[in-house]
Every structure is written in C-alpha cells, then in structure tokens.
Amino acid sequence: MATALWPEIARIPHPRRRLPLVGDVLSVSPATPLQGSVALARELGPIYHRRLFGHELVFVSGAELAVDLMDESRFAKHVVMAVRNLRSVAGDALFTAYGHEPNWRRAHDILAPGFTREAMRRYHPVMVAQAERLTDVWDRHAAAGTAVDVTGDMTKLTLETIARAGFGHDFGSFEREEPHPFVTAMIATLRSAQARRVALPLVGRAVARAAERRAAAPLAYLRGVVDAVVAERTSSGDTGTDDLLGLMLNSAQPSTGERLDPANIRNQILTFLVAGHETTSGALSFALHHLARHPAALARAREEVDRVWEGPGAPAYEQVGKARYVRRVLDESLRLWPTAPAIARAARHDTVLAGRHPMRAGAWALVLLPALHRDPVWGPEPDAFDPDRFLPERVRARPAHVYKPFGTGERACIGRQFALHEATLVLGLLLRRYRLHDDPGYHLRVSERLTLMPEGFALTLSRR
Template identity: 70%
Template sequence: MAETTERPPIPKGFRSAELGWPELHRIPHPPHRLPVLGDVLGVSSRTPLQDSLGLARRLGPIFRRRVFGKEFVFVWGADLTADLADEARFAKHVGPGIANLRPVVGDGLFTAYNHEPNWQLAHDILAPAFGREAMAGYHPMMLAVAGRLMDHWDRAVAAGRAVDVPGDMTKLTLETIARTGFGHDFGSFERSRPHPFVTAMVGTLAYAQRRNIVPVPLEPLLLRRARRRNAADMAYLNRTVDDLVRARRAAGRGDGDLLDRMLETVHPETGERLSAENVRRQVITFLVAGHETTSGALSFALHYLARHPEAAARARAEVDRVWGDAAAPGYEQVAKLRYVRRVLDESLRLWPTAPAFAREAREDTALAGVHPMRRDAWALVLVPMLHRDPAVWGADAERFDPDRFDAKAVRSRPAHTFKPFGTGARACIGRQFALHEATLVLGLLLRRYDLRPDPDYRLRVTERLTLMPQGLRLGLERRTAGAVPAAAQSATLPDGTPSESRCPVHGAGD
C-alpha cells in the first residue's frame, strides 16, 4: 500500500518560512540557530512537545522555531489564545502533525480541512449521537466495560501484582468506544498483549510525529523502514474497519449507534449520506481519537490521585456519599461527582492529552492587536503552557490542586484559559462522552480500590501526538467498605450479552 506524502497547504503568495507573518522578525526564537538545520539544538525527536514547553518558559507567550527550513509560531499566553479563539477572525488549522494522519483518516472529523464539505456533513449527522438521550443509552455499556477492567484488577490484587495503568486504561477506552459506537468487542482484557489495532494505531501516531521533524527530502532515507511499517499499520486499520462495517451491513441495523448513523442517516437538509470511504475514515477517527486521549486523561488522573492521598480521600468520600449503596450508579449520578470531575479537570490542566491545536487567520488581522497576520497565517497553541500561565493560574500553577475547578474559581477566570478539547466549531465532538466515561470510571475505581504508588516512580511523559504517562504502575488494595458495583460481578449489555465479568516540566505536581 503506497503512502502519500500529503502536507498541509502553504498559503499562496508567501514563502514557507514566512507563514504569512509580515513581522516575523519581532517574534523571538531560540539562540544558536544553525544554518539549514535551524533550532534543533536541545530538541529530542522523542519529546518535541516537552522541549517546546521549556523554550516557552524562556522565550515568552509567543515564539517561533525553525526546523529544517520549516518555521513554526507557538502561542501560549492567555490573552493571545483568547484572541485566537475568536471564531469570526480565526478557524481551525490542520497543522503538520494532524495533516500527517490524513493518509489513513483523510477528511475525517479531526483531520478535514475547513473547505472540505464532508466535515460539516459528518458533524451534522453525528452530533445527535452525543446528545443527552444517546449518552444515557451508552451508560450501561460503559458500566459493563468498567466491570471487565475491575475483574482484571481484582485478579491482579489476588496475585499481589501492580497494574499497568496506561495499558489497562487503553484497553478500557478502546472497548468502550468500540462497544458503544460500533457494537464491536476487541476482547482486550482477554489478551496478554495489546490488540493489534492498538499496536497499529500507536504506530501511525508515532510515525506522524516523526515526520514533523524530518526534512521531506530526507524521508525516503531516514524513514524507509518506518514508512513500510506505517503502510502495514494503515492497511491493518483499514482492514479491521472494513470487516466491522461489512459485518454490520450483513447483520442489518444495530442499536442506533454511531455506525448506524454513519450508514443510514441522511443530512436533515440536503439528504446527503456519508460515502463508504468517508464512513471508513470516520470509524477509524472515532476508534483512535475516541479512546487515545481519554485513556491518557484517566492515567494522569490516577497518577495524581495515588500521589495525593488527601485528594483521593475527598473524592472517595464524595463517591460513597453520592452513590451510597447502589449496586451500580445511574446515568444522572455520574454528573453529581463534582469533586471527582475537578480531579479530572486538574489532571487535564497539567497534562492535556491533546496538547496543541492550531488556528489560522480567516482574513488579514493582527493577533491581540500586536502581531500582524495575513490571511491563512497560522499559529500553534501550546495547551500545557496555556494551562500554566501564571497570570491566570498563579505562581503555583505547577501544583496539583483540584479546587482550581470549584465553581467560584472557574467563574473568576477569563474565558478560553482551559482548552483540553480544542476550541470553536471544530472542538472535540465527543467531549461529553469522554468526560462522562472518565468520571464514571474514576468513581468506580475509587469506590473499589485504594491506590498505592511506587515511591521510586517519577512521572515521564510519552509523546505520540497525544500524551501518556510512561511506565506508570500502581499497587492496589481492595476496600473493605463500600458497595461493589454489579458491573464488576456479572455485567450484562443492553442486548442481553453477558460481559466477562519527577516531571519533565518542573515537577508538575509530583
């Protein structure tokens, strides 16, 4: 399978190095810029995002970097980011890292260019699938998959083993989106190794990131083996989804899930349907984006809860108080876990698992009235630095403190200072799905287990376009008090099917 070398379009009339910023020279860049190579000193191919965070601290709220002739403008100041969030003047820009995924997901919801019509078509058709009624329908399946996770963790407790948090959260969120969205079971918890879909998905994300820092002319030389591996990964993702869609067509309509909507729903105004190719692209988009970022968010939250027992105790007390002795919480009870949600939000503040988004100018303008931008000029928002802006979050912005998200504190902050799901019309369509799933799972795990951190562990963050804590393992103890959710014992799906039953950025709250 041949790989395309598609790149994001360069604004017409401008050299690539200018990016449509007429006064680019006014924006600081790192010292010791090298001819041809640019600002590559001190930059690791494994941690480019975290290296950029270090540069941001030294260079300020807007800066630029050049890598092999490609110039990037980075923004993280709260006032600048708020201006970029103005939908009348700015729109989503499909930056290089995201564009590198287009060979496999094309014009899916996450990767479509603004001018491509399939984005609006798919958005209008699929948006109702994330409304309140649909979410309530997903809730029993989320409980069932969480039950499989807890069965798995119970076996680890019995054997005295620590659990692989990122690995198990990936299994959980993959099964959740596969079940709720597509009626499919990957059998992740019955496998000793990751499902091949996960392996292929991680491979494509890692390869997309590597392409960000390799000059295009050198790709055939430096990425020759990686290109072959990536082609095989893309072919596997395509085959998996094609088989899933083929099975659904053969079986007839499912339960009105995402796949049913993709295959059967017409646009309410135009009567258009998604093409077969676009259905494949949307399914891959949801399977990848629908589990990768949520698994990271859960993993970071569990890390911080284990390291902050006082926060874990408050969260657990809230779960016990709100859920009481109910065998399994109802849909409405999840939103009542306000402190648990604060824990999740604070974890997403420190380590937003989708760590950047790009914005482009719709017309000639000036960013915050200071930096002129021509039409199509773009900038990359560094979300972890936005979430650490001391002007907004205070001098202790590195400290883990869920009370930053109590209602009074949230009301006191300016808009557009917390952006873990992007911004504007192209923000994450599945935000409420992810937040409900993650809050539910944290509540279930806190009610069932005490978390025991490894005292020698220091947070390290793996980058593959998304962020994930590396090598995080936790010890567990079953609580002697508290109800055991029925989902952990003999969960049943709605269709009657039984379920098997130190931080890189100055500590970041460690």
Template identity: 65%
Template sequence: MAQTTRAAAGHDGPAAPPPRGFRSAELGWPELHRIPHPPHRLPLLGDVVGAGVRTPIQDSMRIAERLGPIFRRKAFGKEFVFVWGAGLAADLADESRFAKHVGLGVANLRPIAGDGLFTAYNHEPNWQLAHDILAPGFSRDAMAGYHPLMLDVARQLTTRWDERESAGRAVDVPGDMTKLTLETIARTGFGHDFGSFERTAPHPFVTAMVGTLSFAQRRNVMPPPLAPLLLRGANRRNDADMDHLNSTVDAVVAARRAADGSGAHGDLLDRMLDVAHPESGERLSAENIRRQVITFLVAGHETTSGALSFALHYLSRSPDVLTRARAEVDEVWGRDGEPAYEQVAKLRYLRRVLDESLRLWPTAPGFAREAREDTVLGGEHPMRRGAWALVLATMLHRDPAAWGEDPERFDPDRFAPSAVRARPAHVFKPFGTGARACIGRQFALHEATLVLGLLLRRYDLHADPAYRLRVAERLTLMPDGLTLRLTRRAPAA
C-alpha cells in the same frame, strides 16, 4: 475528535493545505522577526540544538518558559509560531477572525483519516455533512443509552484488577486504560468487541494505531530532504499499520451491513450507514464512513485513556484529594450497586480532579489556529489571511496570569465554580476551541468520571515511591511506565 467551522455554511475558509515548497517567508507573519526564537540557530538546520526527536512538546514547553507567551521554532527550513499566553490564546479563540488549521502532525494523519472530522480541511464538505449527521449521537438521550455499555466494560476492567490485586501484582495503568477506552468506544459506537481484556498483549488495532501516531510524530521532526532515506523502513511499517486499521474497520462495517439493517443498535455506525442529512438528504460515502470510524476509534479512546492515566497518577500521590473524592463517591453513589446515568454528573469534586489532571497534561497538547482574513494578533503581531500559530495548551494551562504563581501544583479546587468565574475566558482548552472543538467531549468526560468513581469506590491506590512522572509523546500525551498497586477496600459496615 473534531467538530466543524462556519466555513461549510457559506464562509470560504482559508484552510487549504500549504503548497509544496512552503517556506518560512510564506508563513504570513509580516513581522516574524519580532517574535523571539531560541538562541544558537544554525544555518539550514535551524533551532535543533538540544531538541529531542521524541519529546517535541516538552522541548517546546522548556523553550516557552525562556522566551515568553509567543515564540517561534525553526527546523530544516520549516518555521512554526507557538502561542501560549492567556491573552493571545483568547484572541485566537475568536471564531470571527480565526479558524482551525490542519497542520503539523494532524496533516500527517490524513493518509489514514482523510477528511474525517479531526483531519478535514475547513473547505472540505464532508466534515459538515458528518457533523450534522453524527451530532445527535452525543445527545443526552444517546449518552444515557451508552451508559450501560460503559458500565459493562468497566466491569471487565475491575475483574482484571481484582485478579492482579489478589496476586499482589501491580497494574499497568496506561495499558489497561487503553483497553478500557478502546472497548468502550468500539462497543458504544460500533457494536464491536475487540476482546482487549482477554489478551495479554495489546490488540493489533492498538499496535497499528500507536504506530501511525508515532510515525506522524516522527515526520514532524524529520528533515524533509532526508525523510525518504531515514524513514524507508518506517514507511513500510506505517503502510502495514494503515492497511491493518483499514481492514479492521472494513470488517466492522461489513458485519453491520450484513445484519438485518434495521438500525436497531442506534449507535454512531447506524447513523453513518442509515441517516441522511436532515436538510440536503446527502449520505456519507463508504470511503468517508471508513475515515470517520477510524477517527472515532483512534481519537475516541487514545485521549481518554491518557486523561484517566494522569488522573490516577495524581490521585495516588495526593492522599487528601483521594480521600475527599472517595468520600463524595460513597455519599452520592453509596458503597454498593451500580450508579445510574444521572448520578455520574453529581460527582462534582471528582470532575474537578479530572479537569485539573487535564490542565496539567492535556492529552491533546495543542491545536492550530489560522487567520480567516488579515488581522493583528493581540494588537501587536500582524497576520495575513491563512497565517497560523500553534496554541501550546500545556503552557496555556500553566500561564501564571490565569492560574497563579504556582501553576505546577495539583489542586482540583482551581475548578471550583467561584475560581472558574474569576479566571479569564479561554484559558482551559483540553478539547480544542470553537466550532471544531472535540465533538465527543461530553462522552469522554462521562466515561472518565464514571470509571474513576468506580475505581475509587473499590480500591485503595498505592503509588510506586520510586516512580517519577515521565510523559510519552505520540501526538497525544500519556504517562510512561506508570504502575499502581491495589488493595480492595473493606466492605461497607
């Protein structure tokens, strides 16, 4: 979920959407020819040899290994510059020279999310207004208020997992994490219960959400001249998915408006409906409230469910790490009772496990940055005002210059305080960077650490020895087909 840039504070950001017919020659990289691209580039088609429609991020990772810390890809007349070297990524993190760029799949979400926090262009005023109104909803006091609801949703998950464990059946990790995180953001943020754990199939909201994300991903890799023909049926389904998302959110907002209006929930929706900007007195419009609710419901659960799923995958295959993390949970929380809000942050090693999982597979796998003014990236690559590049976080998090010669190895001690201090800045970016980094990152980290601690305290995790990690891409990343078998831990002596 996105935060704001300095543009609304009086700085004119260069982030207007590119004009129709935007071509590679107008990318704003005067010396684009100096940036390597894959071999076997075809006329008109570009770098499509070996490209996969369903796995563009993982394809780009393979290309990055061959071409180095900056490279470009071209497809059907559109060319993109990718950056993953630690030094170049640190340069792009300079807020005085670069800002968020809304491009690629993010722009494809604007039909549903519009000028919501994540999809707003820098020059649009509503994101600054929304950020200033909603930021107090992620304060420490607000987070402490969400904690009991998080525990309640986690109890629904463990009830479900107890039933599966008793029946000797494996659990669908991504599916159940999606139910958990959807219910958590819906209940804490908007006072709404989707009843996800009472369903055998995903809630229709989730189905519609996955449909819109997948459609945006397909549009990224579809030849523009052929898109109307090739996506005709998908367009109709996407329209239906967007209608469902809109109608669901409208019903949630209408139910709150029909209540007593006292603001008694004190949640994000109350702030959207009742709170004016502290300086200007402006309020969010009904249309923007809808867009913000959709943004929070989608971004607030999709990425966290992926982070939890990857963490459980690595824990189940790393016995020493799991033993150490569980020992910390038992020591800090004890074997019985529910942890208090303050106890979650004390699980420092378990937090390292989560960070290391996000390093290897940041569920938001990249973010785009654009030049505020003419500049030179890394002292070598000239960029005109508005030129942009995609920071490939999955590869930035594997750069040997920052992470050593074995970056594929899962090692939570990479996030021990001494190791963090020894690393260069700006090499770990699972939540984006700068002023528009994820506004809900502390919410997500608290939720994920709490849930992992509860699960480790309650269950032994048994991986399927035949499973090999497959990563599904739908703008976000998620383990595909991950299941685990469970055994309830013996009671404390």
C-alpha cells in the same frame, strides 16, 4: 509558513544557537517535541518562533494571545504537518479534515445526535459493563498483590468502551495479556506519522517513503478491522440509528439529504477508535497518577463517591454528574497534561494578534496547551495539582478560553461529553472499590504519540 505571513516576526523571540540553513533545529526534541516546545516557552515567553529549513513556526502560550486566537470570527483551525501526516490513516475525517472539505460538516451533522443526553443514557450501561470487565482483572491483581499497568489497562478499557458503545464491536482486550493487535498497529502507524514529521526536513523524501512502507501493513490491518465491523453490521440488516455506526450507515445530513460514502465512514470509525480511546485513557491515567500522589485529594474524592453514589451497585446515569469533585480531579489532570496538547489556529484574514503582532491571512500559530494551562491567570503555583481550581466561582474569575483540552470553536471535540461521562464514571468506580498504592520511586514520564500518555505507570491495589 513564509516569513511574509508574519511581517514583524523579527520582533518575536527565537531560540539561541540558530544555525545557517537549518535554523533552530538544535531546539527540537525528536522524541518529545511538544514537551521540548513547552520548555522553550518557559525560557522565551508567551510567544516565540522557530525557523526550520526556511519555514517559520510561531508558538503561543500566554493567555492574552491564546484567548485572541480563539476568536472564531478571525481565526480557524489549521491542519499542521503532524495532522496532515495522519490523513494517510483517516483521510478527511472529523479530526483531519480541512475546513473547506464538505465531509467535515456532513459528518458532524450526521453524528451530532450520537452525542446528545439521550445518547449518553444509552451508552451508560455499556460503559458500566466495560468498567466491570476492568475491575474483574484488577480484583485478581489486588488479591495477588501484583501491580497493574495503569496506562495499558486504561487503553484496553477505553478502546472497548468506544468500540462497543459506538460500533457494537468487542475487541476482547481483557481476555489478552498483550495489547490487542489493533492497538499495536495503531501505535506503529502513529509512530510512522511522527517519524515523517520529525525526519523529513533532515533527510528528505527517502525517509518519508521508508516510514510509509513501515506503516503499510499496520494501516492495512486497521482498515481491515474497520471494514469487517461495517460488513458485520450491514449484513445483519440492522437499519437502526442508536449508535455512531448506525447513524453513519442509515442517516443523512438533515440540510442536504446527503450521506457519507463508504470511504469516509471507514475514516470516521478509525478516527473514533484511535483518537476517541487514546485521549480518555490518558486522562484517566494522569488522574490516577495525581490522586495516588495526593492523599488528601484521593480521600476527598473517595468520600464524595461513597456519599453521592448510593447503594452497592454501579451508579445510575443521573448519579454520575453528582460526583463534582471527581470531575474536578479530571479537569485538573487535563489542565496539567491535556492529552490532546496543542491547537493550531490560522488567520482568516489580515489581522493583528492581541493588538501587537500583525498576521496576514493564512498565518498560523500553535497554542501549547500545557503552557497555556500554567499561565499566571491560573494563580500561584500553576504546576501544583489543585482540583479546586475548577470550583465554579474560580472558573468565573478566570478569562474565558484559557482551558482548552477538547479544542475550540466549531472544530472542538464532538465526543467531549462521552469522554467526560465515561472518565467520571470509571474513576469513581475505581476509587470506591480500591485503595491505590503508589510506587514512590516512579517519576512521571510522558510519552508522545498522537496524544500525551504516562509511560511506565503502575499501581498496586487492595480491595476496600
């Protein structure tokens, strides 16, 4: 981003200890760049900029500024370097596509029927079945008195759920002690993309090429898995459209009659398998962490589930939405630790941000969601866990667009309802079945790859 795109950037605060040529490189935290940026927002205020090797980057965390950036008539999604690096994995899929690329709109229109209420009803039994696979494993741990790896097991659960519901594939994650090779390859590929983002300005193209070489085998494996899933479906002769894969293979964009090409179908599947399970597993993991640390909230959520989900079996589809406090627990967990933690917004034309900061067309800013979600508009003690922040009357009292864990505008997450239904169902089932015993010596550590995730978080369980 050239300085000329922000004509008055000198008026925006920047970190101390700026160095010649390299700029604010000392302010970058290579392992946790997002959390380092949020810490700087606490120090520098609601807007600040960094200069890195001649490039200017603007970070926003204040509610007034962020709300203005959500204006779709003036701002659009910007594909930042971290996302551009993922195009080697997912090409022009929904998350990584540029706004002008036709496959984004085409895929969005084709896949939209896969996220209607009717589709959610079809997915609900699949979600229940995968949750039962998880509880079979957790029952054994509860009986033995051994701890469960919460983040690892949530990752297994959400991968199996999106794979089965969306693409009719079973990874067999719960039959393995170690993560499925798909997850291992995914993590290696994402780490390679992050390494290119952090190291490229420092040591040049050699590091980028080395990172690409390291990622080649894991990426080939990911693509091979997806190609096998598609081949299995096409060889079966199934022409249905009851899941995401069926929609992509057997339907066309209503307005044009055009279909997705095989390369884009592969890209979309990879995107759903990777991003679709990562975000939900993180949300569930953070929610369980907060509940384990807040006994009153845990008791209240458990009482609600016992009351509104009648009968011993899994709840029917309609009953899941009745667990409103459980849903507020998830909302509050995503407020504190939005698993997709930033939104980049670019000016569609020359404009002035919040009436104070001139921006030329193409200028962009990164909205730091963990900082925005702790703005004073959230009331006193914004770092505290309080699910009642999401009571309807308190939501109405806040400005719109200050809560964005699923993105914003037309490029917001298409799978939002899928993720929230799955997470509410699973969290309620776990609370109804187990007592959670926290490790008082554990201090939350948040790892950063594509998403935010608790690291090293375990619980000991007992059956209720």
